[in-house]
Amino acid sequence: MNEQFAPSERRQEMATRQSNQFYFTPLVDVQSTPENIVLRAEMAGVDKTGLEITVEDGNLVLVGRRSPLNVSGDPIYAERSAVDYRRVYELDPSIDTDKITARIEDGILTVTLPKAERVKPRKIALE
Amino acid sequence: METNRYQPHQQSELSAAFDRFVTLREEMDRLLGSAFGSIGRPAGSFKSWSPPLDVYEDKDNFTVVVDLPGLKREKIDVSLREQNLTVSGERTPEENPGEQGFRAERFYGSFQRTVKLPAQVDPSTVKASYQDGILKVVLPKAEAAKPKQIAVSVN
Numbered sequence: 002m003n004e005q006f007a008p009s010e011r012r013q014e015m016a017t018r019q020s021n022q023f024y025f026t027p028l029v030d031v032q033s034t035p036e037n038i039v040l041r042a043e044m045a046g047v048d049k050t051g052l053e054i055t056v057e058d059g060n061l062v063l064v065g066r067r068s069p070l071n072v073s074g075d076p077i078y079a080e081r082s083a084v085d086y087r088r089v090y091e092l093d094p095s096i097d098t099d100k101i102t103a104r105i106e107d108g109i110l111t112v113t114l115p116k117a118e119r120v121k122p123r124k125i126a127l128e
Numbered sequence: 129m130e131t132n133r134y135q136p137h138q139q140s141e142l143s144a145a146f147d148r149f150v151t152l153r154e155e156m157d158r159l160l161g162s163a164f165g166s167i168g169r170p171a172g173s174f175k176s177w178s179p180p181l182d183v184y185e186d187k188d189n190f191t192v193v194v195d196l197p198g199l200k201r202e203k204i205d206v207s208l209r210e211q212n213l214t215v216s217g218e219r220t221p222e223e224n225p226g227e228q229g230f231r232a233e234r235f236y237g238s239f240q241r242t243v244k245l246p247a248q249v250d251p252s253t254v255k256a257s258y259q260d261g262i263l264k265v266v267l268p269k270a271e272a273a274k275p276k277q278i279a280v281s282v283n
Binding site for chain 2: 035041044068073077079
């Protein structure tokens with residue numbers, strides 16, 4: 002039996018442009034448990050106040066805005082990106098969108114997407 | 129200033145195989161005049177990860193900033209040898225029992241970055257902090273390396 006891959010990919014580019022603003026596409030691991038789909042996104046420099054997680058038109062939109070870096074002086078060497086993060090996933094209908102939870106710790110955003118009761122594996126009792 | 133991205137870690141057989149594939153693809157691209165453009169990753173990028181790093185300078189300090197999301201504080205190692213600052217560590221997956229992965233993009237394992245600062249720093253006053261997945265190391269310049277105001281008298 003095929004497992005439905007719940008959050009399917011919308012955009013895979015390194016950076017995306019959304020109404021004249023550029024976003025960096027964070028790296029994300031997607032995992033599944035019998036109860037949940039778990040997304041873990043790398044958002045260095047984002048704290049709780051910088052997160053905007055929305056569900057609209059069946060899409061899960063993750064936006065992370067970076068806190069100011071508070072570094073004095075001028076950059077003499079730069080590899081890091083300073084733009085905010087954004088990534089969009091299409092939600093499978095089996096996700097219970099009312100019960101989505103998220104937390105961010107050490108720059109890792111963890112989003113837990115609970116599977117609806119009707120799609121969870123269950124034992125059928127024999128009569 | 130030089131930065132050093134060498135990776136002294138052991139290469140796994142799988143990553144070596146990916147690298148051979150990438151090298152082959154590059155050779156094919158070269159032969160075909162790069163007909164398919166640059167897709168995928170450069171050779172060498174499968175064996176380990178290399179976090180991005182910035183260096184800032186003001187009058188008194190250098191500040192080195194490294195994006196290290198998802199590291200445990202105790203797994204980050206910062207060391208200074210003369211003007212060379214080395215940041216190393218290891219990232220382990222946040223695995224929970226019963227999870228099955230179906231898409232993995234993030235990098236795990238060891239990393240090491242070394243940056244040579246353009247002037248001497250005072251090793252006794254170096255401070256490092258880690259917040260929201262960002263490591264920040266402030267390295268005060270040694271007295272000898274600070275800019276000095278020299279009064280010039282004009283006769």
